Amino acid sequence: MNGKIFIIEDEPSIIQLVQHNLEKNGFIVSSSLNGNDGLKELKKFQPDLLLLDWMLPDLSGIEICKNIRKDNSFKNLPVIMLTAKGEEEDKIKGLDSGVDDYLTKPFSFNELMARIKAVLRRSNPNTVSDNLKFDDLMLDRIEKRVFRDDQEIKLGPTEFRLLEFFLTNPKRVYSRDQILESVWPNNVNVESRTIDVHIRRLRQSVNLKNKKELIRTVRSSGYSLI
Amino acid sequence: MNGKIFIIEDEPSIIQLVQHNLEKNGFIVSSSLNGNDGLKELKKFQPDLLLLDWMLPDLSGIEICKNIRKDNSFKNLPVIMLTAKGEEEDKIKGLDSGVDDYLTKPFSFNELMARIKAVLRRSNPNTVSDNLKFDDLMLDRIEKRVFRDDQEIKLGPTEFRLLEFFLTNPKRVYSRDQILESVWPNNVNVESRTIDVHIRRLRQSVNLKNKKELIRTVRSSGYSLI
DNA sequence: TTAATTTGTAACAAAATTGTAACATTTGAA
DNA sequence: TTCAAATGTTACAATTTTGTTACAAATTAA
Numbered sequence: 001m002n003g004k005i006f007i008i009e010d011e012p013s014i015i016q017l018v019q020h021n022l023e024k025n026g027f028i029v030s031s032s033l034n035g036n037d038g039l040k041e042l043k044k045f046q047p048d049l050l051l052l053d054w055m056l057p058d059l060s061g062i063e064i065c066k067n068i069r070k071d072n073s074f075k076n077l078p079v080i081m082l083t084a085k086g087e088e089e090d091k092i093k094g095l096d097s098g099v100d101d102y103l104t105k106p107f108s109f110n111e112l113m114a115r116i117k118a119v120l121r122r123s124n125p126n127t128v129s130d131n132l133k134f135d136d137l138m139l140d141r142i143e144k145r146v147f148r149d150d151q152e153i154k155l156g157p158t159e160f161r162l163l164e165f166f167l168t169n170p171k172r173v174y175s176r177d178q179i180l181e182s183v184w185p186n187n188v189n190v191e192s193r194t195i196d197v198h199i200r201r202l203r204q205s206v207n208l209k210n211k212k213e214l215i216r217t218v219r220s221s222g223y224s225l226i
Numbered sequence: 227m228n229g230k231i232f233i234i235e236d237e238p239s240i241i242q243l244v245q246h247n248l249e250k251n252g253f254i255v256s257s258s259l260n261g262n263d264g265l266k267e268l269k270k271f272q273p274d275l276l277l278l279d280w281m282l283p284d285l286s287g288i289e290i291c292k293n294i295r296k297d298n299s300f301k302n303l304p305v306i307m308l309t310a311k312g313e314e315e316d317k318i319k320g321l322d323s324g325v326d327d328y329l330t331k332p333f334s335f336n337e338l339m340a341r342i343k344a345v346l347r348r349s350n351p352n353t354v355s356d357n358l359k360f361d362d363l364m365l366d367r368i369e370k371r372v373f374r375d376d377q378e379i380k381l382g383p384t385e386f387r388l389l390e391f392f393l394t395n396p397k398r399v400y401s402r403d404q405i406l407e408s409v410w411p412n413n414v415n416v417e418s419r420t421i422d423v424h425i426r427r428l429r430q431s432v433n434l435k436n437k438k439e440l441i442r443t444v445r446s447s448g449y450s451l452i
Numbered sequence: 453t454t455a456a457t458t459t460g461t462a463a464c465a466a467a468a469t470t471g472t473a474a475c476a477t478t479t480g481a482a
Numbered sequence: 483t484t485c486a487a488a489t490g491t492t493a494c495a496a497t498t499t500t501g502t503t504a505c506a507a508a509t510t511a512a
Contacts, residue, residue, distance in 0.1 A: 101334045144399045144444050156469060157446040194471055196489060219479065219488065382458060420460055422500065427458095445468065445499065 003120060006047035007031035008038035008064065009082065010056050014105075018051065021109050022116075035059030039067060046133065047077070049120060051112075052099075054083040065099055072147050073131060073138045078119045082107075132167035134225055137206070137214065139167055148208055158183070159202045166215075170225040173218045199223055229346060232273035233257035234264035234290065235308065236282050240331075244277065247335050248342075252357065261285030265293060273303070275346055277338075278325075280309040291325055304345045308333075358393035360451055363432070363440065365393055374434055384409070385428045392441075396451040399444045425449055 005027045009015050012033070019029045030045045032038035035056045042050070050068070054061040061081055068074045081099045100119050103112060132139040136149045139160075146153045146163065155163065161183045166174070174182075176192040184190060203215050216226035231253050235241050238259070245255045256271045258264035261282045268276070276294070280287040287307055294300045307325045326345050329338060358365040362375040370386060372379045381389065387409045392400070400408075402418040410416060429441050442452035 099334060100336060142399065143397045143450065144447055158470075190471065191473095193473095193489090197471075197491085200490065200492095217489070384459075416460065417462095419462090419500090423460075423502085426501065426503095443500070 003048040004028045004030075004045065005049045005051060005116070006038070006042055006045050007051045008033075008035060008056065008061075009051065009053040010034060011053070014053075014082075018109070018112065021113075025113065033057075035061075035064050039064060042068070042074070043071075043136075049116060050077055050079045052079055052081050054081055070150065072150050073133060080112075080115055080119060132164065134167055134170040135214070136211070137167070139164055146206075148206065148211065151208065153205050153208075155205055156201070158198055159205060162198055162202055163206070166223075166225045173216075173222050173224040175222040179222065195223075229274040230254045230256075230271060231275045231277060231342070232264070232268055232271050233277040234259075234261060234282065234287075235277065235279040236260060237279070240308075244335070244338065247339075251339065259283075261287075261290050265290065268294070268300070269297075275342060276303055276305045278305055278307050280307055306338075306341055306345060358390065360393055360396040361440070362437070363389075363393070365390055372432075374432065374437065377434065379431055379434075381431055382427070384424055385431060388424055388428055389432070392449070392451045399442075399447050399450040401448040405448065421449075 005022055007015055007018060007029065009018075009031065010033050015031050015033070019031060022029045030041060030047070032041050035058045038056075039059075052061045052064060056064070059067075065079055065081070068077060068079070078100045080101045080103060082103050082105055084105050101115050103115055132141065138147045140146070141164065144160065146155055146160070162179070165179065165183050176195045179195055180190065180192065199215060199217075203213075206214050214225055216224050218224060231248055233241055233244060233255065235244075235257065236259050241257050241259070245257060248255045256267060256273070258267050261284045264282075265285075278287045278290060282290070285293075291305055291307075294303060294305070304326045306327045306329060308329050308331055310331050327341050329341055358367065364373045365386075366372070367390065372381055372386065372389065388405070391405065391409045402421045405421050406416065406418065425441060425443075429439070432440050440451055442450050444450060
């Protein structure tokens with residue numbers, strides 16, 4: 001069993017217990033003690049599954065869940081909700097907000113483990129498109145779409161391939177020759193300056209207002225994401 | 227998915243939730259809040275499947291189940307029993323009374339749906355037509371019909387196969403080659419441009435007025451639903 | 453059989469993409 | 483600071499890709 005699991009839960013003892021046991025089972029685990037932190041951390045951590053407490057000090061689990069579903073890159077993130085006993089009638093709301101499964105506290109770790117496995121198995125490999133992500137950028141290779149923070153960015157074919165190429169190794173600086181070899185079809189001959197123009201086009205599309213520059217020019221070396 | 231489902235369950239919130247979601251998935255649903263009413267309604271409704279609560283105000287789920295099995299017309303009616311947590315050890319008794327599957331509350335709707343499909347498929351493979359849905363579009367593979375928001379759309383054979391193919395993985399972008407391989411009979415040789423023409427024909431049929439475009443062109447890559 | 457429908461292709465129209473040149477601006481070394 | 487090299491920017495024509503239509507051949511229904 002492998003995969004990354006994120007926990008949002010305000011009870012430290014539960015976090016400790018669950019995290020420890022999950023890690024013993026080969027998962028990579030991270031966690032937050034409240035909703036707002038959780039939502040931020042989530043993006044950095046890019047988990048394969050989320051364990052979400054129902055009652056949190058700031059946001060409710062429901063609110064978090066709805067929030068998550070709005071985010072394109074987490075549209076398919078499986079969520080298991082942890083509810084305390086007696087909150088059961090609220091379940092209706094929970095199901096509509098897109099929770100995949102429930103677990104009522106107190107629960108045994110085996111029980112949790114079984115649910116996690118089931119949910120991960122269920123999260124259909126077909127629907128999980130392999131996305132490339134970097135910062136607030138997301139490129140969906142299956143659907144051929146690019147988003148920056150949920151806002152779709154329309155790219156031409158070459159711009160798309162160019163961005164896709166950079167995203168396979170973000171931060172790495174590529175020379176114009178390397179870019180040509182990888183992004184252009186073999187045995188085409190284009191001026192290396194052509195890349196500059198395409199970089200400009202990509203920049204124009206990707207650099208939405210209020211967003212920081214994503215493509216760095218490294219003088220005399222090439223370009224990279226940053 | 228179609229079929230008639232009857233629910234006997236004394237908790238109105240659960241009925242509401244389940245009924246609403248099942249109907250959204252194309253089932254016809256009726257319900258009763260107690261065992262005696264349920265048994266009567268059942269005969270009128272003639273369901274294809276019964277969701278049965280374990281603990282009811284008058285009769286227990288077990289008793290109802292045994293009762294049903296005596297009736298010749300319901301001898302093979304599939305039953306899924308809903309049990310509350312903690313009644314688990316009683317399951318053994320349940321199995322003897324002819325229940326087809328169990329679900330422990332609380333359960334997610336996805337879980338319920340999966341069980342329903344499984345049980346229906348097992349008991350009556352013919353009545354379970356597996357429909358493909360996307361947005362307001364519905365394609366019935368059994369009856370070979372297509373609807374958009376209840377309005378039937380007449381398609382030619384190739385258009386039908388084409389749409390069917392797209393619906394197995396909506397949003398995913400397929401190249402013309404992939405489309406050719408999957409939609410056309412093997413070893414036929416048709417120009418790849420032929421697809422464009424069929425796409426146009428499909429678009430013309432599927433894009434009713436006041437409806438948004440359903441087929442996306444991804445330049446230099448192919449087509450997808452959107 | 454005849455009539456209707458479906459299908460593939462060619463031909464042209466429309467739209468989007470691409471490469472390059474030409475000029476502007478920035479950068480960093482001397 | 484000065485200047486040459488590197489990069490940014492723009493406009494545009496050529497090319498590629500897709501949309502659309504018409505039509506004849508093939509298939510199916512009546």
